[in-house]
Amino acid sequence: MLSLRHRTVGLTGAVLLLVSACTGAASPSASAPASAPAASAITPPAAIAAAGKIVWCVDVSYPPEEFYAADGTTAQGSDIDIATEIGKRMGVGTQIDNTGFDGIIPALLAKKCDLIISGMNSTEERKKQVDFVDYLKVGQGLLVPAGNPKGIHTLDDLSGKAVAVQLGTTNKDALDAKNKELKAAGKPTIDIQTFQADTDAFQQLALGRVDAYSGDSPVAAYYASKPENKGKFEVGGTPIDPLPIGIAVRKEDTDLKNAVQAAIDAMYADGTMKSIIDKWGMTNAVVLLK
Amino acid sequence: MPPDALLAAIQFDLDFFLKFVFQPSPALIGGLAITIYASVIAQAAGVVLGTLSALAGMSRNPLLRAISGAYVWFFRGTPLLVQMFIVYFGTPYLLGGIDLFPRDVIFGVISLRGAVLAGIVALSINEGAYMSEIVRAGIMSVDPGQTEAAKSLGMTYRLTMSRIVLPQALRVIVPPLGNEFNNMLKTTSLMSIIAVEEMFRVAQAANSATFKTFEAYFGVALYYLALTTIWSTIQSQIERRLGAGTTRIEQPGVWSRMLGLTRTRFDRGGGR
Numbered sequence: 001m002l003s004l005r006h007r008t009v010g011l012t013g014a015v016l017l018l019v020s021a022c023t024g025a026a027s028p029s030a031s032a033p034a035s036a037p038a039a040s041a042i043t044p045p046a047a048i049a050a051a052g053k054i055v056w057c058v059d060v061s062y063p064p065e066e067f068y069a070a071d072g073t074t075a076q077g078s079d080i081d082i083a084t085e086i087g088k089r090m091g092v093g094t095q096i097d098n099t100g101f102d103g104i105i106p107a108l109l110a111k112k113c114d115l116i117i118s119g120m121n122s123t124e125e126r127k128k129q130v131d132f133v134d135y136l137k138v139g140q141g142l143l144v145p146a147g148n149p150k151g152i153h154t155l156d157d158l159s160g161k162a163v164a165v166q167l168g169t170t171n172k173d174a175l176d177a178k179n180k181e182l183k184a185a186g187k188p189t190i191d192i193q194t195f196q197a198d199t200d201a202f203q204q205l206a207l208g209r210v211d212a213y214s215g216d217s218p219v220a221a222y223y224a225s226k227p228e229n230k231g232k233f234e235v236g237g238t239p240i241d242p243l244p245i246g247i248a249v250r251k252e253d254t255d256l257k258n259a260v261q262a263a264i265d266a267m268y269a270d271g272t273m274k275s276i277i278d279k280w281g282m283t284n285a286v287v288l289l290k
Numbered sequence: 291m292p293p294d295a296l297l298a299a300i301q302f303d304l305d306f307f308l309k310f311v312f313q314p315s316p317a318l319i320g321g322l323a324i325t326i327y328a329s330v331i332a333q334a335a336g337v338v339l340g341t342l343s344a345l346a347g348m349s350r351n352p353l354l355r356a357i358s359g360a361y362v363w364f365f366r367g368t369p370l371l372v373q374m375f376i377v378y379f380g381t382p383y384l385l386g387g388i389d390l391f392p393r394d395v396i397f398g399v400i401s402l403r404g405a406v407l408a409g410i411v412a413l414s415i416n417e418g419a420y421m422s423e424i425v426r427a428g429i430m431s432v433d434p435g436q437t438e439a440a441k442s443l444g445m446t447y448r449l450t451m452s453r454i455v456l457p458q459a460l461r462v463i464v465p466p467l468g469n470e471f472n473n474m475l476k477t478t479s480l481m482s483i484i485a486v487e488e489m490f491r492v493a494q495a496a497n498s499a500t501f502k503t504f505e506a507y508f509g510v511a512l513y514y515l516a517l518t519t520i521w522s523t524i525q526s527q528i529e530r531r532l533g534a535g536t537t538r539i540e541q542p543g544v545w546s547r548m549l550g551l552t553r554t555r556f557d558r559g560g561g562r
Contacts, residue, residue: 101498102494102497102498103497103503105501106497106501106503125501128501129501162393164485167491167494167495167498168494168497168498172498173499176499191393193405193485194485194491194495195484195485196482196483200379200484200485203379204485207379207382207389208389208392209389209391209392209393209404210393
């Protein structure tokens with residue numbers, strides 16, 4: 001069921017402009033990196049250079065960080081732009097492999113891909129398995145129907161109510177932790193409904209089957225701001241302080257980790273990171289690291 | 291990789307695994323219960339739907355035949371996973387906001403999760419399409435002379451079916467029916483995709499919390515294996531009883547059946 005769909009990401013016009021503005025190298029597409037030697041200011045590890053591309057595990061169900069364009073096959077979003085930009089700076093192509101979030105670290109460890117970029121919090125638990133290159137800080141948001149009829153602002157307000165969330169996320173962990181607290185206090189627990197795809201979790205709120213959706217704040221804000229959802233939902237509260245999200249790399253791949261870190265640093269230095277965040281309307285929902 | 295290096299590379303958290311399997315969490319027990327009752331209800335509903343569809347498909351009424359044909363064609367011809375999404379996420383949009391599967395669905399004293407109900411509905415309808423073909427084959431295996439004899443005795447269609455044809459068809463229907471139920475026990479895992487907390491979803495949650503990927507999935511696989519093994523034992527008992535007095539050779543036992551050790555009738559040298 002967790003099919004791994006392979007595709008190479010095409011650059012959108014906007015990113016193209018942005019990339020050429022920032023690097024001066026106007027390569028027509030990410031799949032032809034050899035024609036853009038000027039962009040490869042960072043030397044990739046030999047294995048990546050030989051493959052000519054970086055394979056990324058991404059759970060493409062988390063707009064605006066990663067989601068499919070209207071054609072249903074082109075992955076897009078801030079993380080996709082960041083991944084493409086990192087490849088560009090190493091002079092290699094970008095391949096996005098759609099991988100369910102709950103199986104994404106096992107997929108990296110099983111070498112199904114080189115790196116993970118998927119709005120993933122670099123938690124202590126995950127750091128036991130993989131290393132991270134942090135690139136942003138992101139908080140969590142609770143999306144509720146417009147007018148917030150049940151008055152949901154914090155996780156405590158969810159006691160006895162139903163919430164939809166994606167499986168394997170820190171959002172789910174936060175709800176589980178809250179449920180333990182509620183149970184210990186003898187209060188009604190939260191009815192946590194978990195979904196494989198984040199978009200299905202949001203769907204559950206849209207159908208009125210749950211009282212709230214829990215996701216990262218950029219994602220919650222994105223769902224609320226979609227034209228077809230205008231006036232239907234609002235962010236009831238942001239219960240969690242912003243936490244770092246990172247690109248996950250296998251612990252032994254230190255060369256790759258250093259190269260990614262260098263690319264991220266360069267993207268912060270020349271304003272590329274901020275441009276990508278602004279482009280996807282995440283300016284108010286994330287915190288830049290620098 | 292040399293064998294000893296491979297052995298050294300193996301990471302298996304035996305403590306986690308044993309605890310997962312032998313001290314099951316309340317969530318896993320709950321998942322097991324859902325797996326069992328969803329399988330039983332969906333299979334029973336599938337048998338009823340399949341029998342109705344088979345009778346409709348063999349009737350003289352062309353409309354009934356067309357409905358049965360279209361039903362079997364669509365539900366055998368499309369993936370169950372897709373059907374499940376249509377039922378759970380699609381129907382509220384089709385029905386203009388009327389949600390057949392809200393958070394909790396109440397039938398008198400029984401309260402069921404909407405997602406569980408949607409899962410059972412999808413499984414039942416899908417199973418009915420397969421059962422339709424199985425029941426049809428069973429009915430067709432009964433000698434037409436039986437029906438003619440029943441008619442000549444003045445039996446009605448209903449009486450002929452219920453007393454003469456279906457009981458004899460049962461012997462042909464039961465072995466594949468058992469197979470279908472074996473399949474059903476495993477297919478319920480598809481309900482995980484619509485947030486039903488059945489066994490596989492519980493293992494997924496355990497995996498995403500602990501990253502004990504192999505241990506959790508292998509552990510839950512053993513639970514499914516236990517269910518299907520128990521069912522195989524029951525099934526062979528049922529078949530023995532149904533087959534009593536009609537077959538000359540001994541039915542293979544559960545172990546030989548599972549391990550593929552069935553012998554041909556010839557190496558037994560005839561009847562008993």
